[in-house]
Amino acid sequence: MAAAAALAPALRRSLGRPRGGFGGAPRPWPAVGGAPRPRSTGAGPDGINKAVVDRIIRVDHAGEYGANRIYAGQMAVLGRSAVGPVIQQMWNQEKDHLKKFNELMIAYRVRPTVLLPFWNVAGFVLGAGSALLGKKGAMACTVAVEESISDHYNSQIRTLMEEDPEKYKELLQMIKQFRDDEREHHDIGLEHDAEGAPAYSVLKTVIQLGCKAAIFLSERI
Ligand SMILES: [Fe+2]
């Protein structure tokens, strides 16, 4: 309880300066996956399925935003512990993922989910809360979240492959790269004794239900 109270200032500080918000120079296409293409007026590059791409970018942006907040929460608790550098390394990759989706939102003129302020707080609380269970708790959270995100990326890869692999080549390449990064984070969690966390399977199930709900909502609103 005292530890939770001590975290309140860290949460307030981090809320004041959202990480990887909506800044950055607009780019017609992401830096990942090749040369920029020209942008058509209004709805992004010609010939794309705008509804599908909007949904993918909105939910992925929300997911990467939430992942950043989770790692911020974990670092607020465990940043100075032995596992701090491991968490920081994963967080750095999430910052890069979020930056890419920020760029895509501008390129495709996609609005973020209205739930972003909620994910801001919920992500931090989940990260800090799991870290308060100790290193294993934080890693259990990482395993649960990263497994959900990499499964989610896999389903998007299938969707885009069915739509048109050539047309979505660059987006596919980026999502595959991020999927690989999330899998690596998942494996790092397991290597750091995630399964030794208290009530590991309950914790994992609850967190993954939360992830499913977050994905469902962020695709729609
Ligand atoms: Fe990520």
Ligand SMILES: [Fe+2]
């Ligand atoms: Fe990740």
